[in-house]
Amino acid sequence: MAYIQEQSRSQTSLFPVSLEELIPEDHLVRGIDLYVAKLDLVQLGFDKALPKGTGAANAGASADDGQPKIHR
Numbered sequence: 001m002a003y004i005q006e007q008s009r010s011q012t013s014l015f016p017v018s019l020e021e022l023i024p025e026d027h028l029v030r031g032i033d034l035y036v037a038k039l040d041l042v043q044l045g046f047d048k049a050l051p052k053g054t055g056a057a058n059a060g061a062s063a064d065d066g067q068p069k070i071h072r
Contacts, residue, residue, distance in 0.1 A: 003051045 009020035023029060041049035 003048045005051065 007019065010018050
């Protein structure tokens with residue numbers, strides 16, 4: 001499974017409220033979120049916890065990640 005980038009909770013969408021506004025301040029998910037945020041997912045064996053350094057911002061990077069390099 002590939003790395004999934006989280007969505008910003010304060011970013012608005014086509015709907016008039018953000019995800020942050022939909023979750024009550026005392027909801028259990030806020031405690032779970034704080035707990036998971038403190039975990040070292042790489043140390044726990046989640047090898048895709050960090051995104052690869054691929055994409056246009058890293059074009060020409062020295063690591064061989066299987067992606068074609070962009071030559072300028």
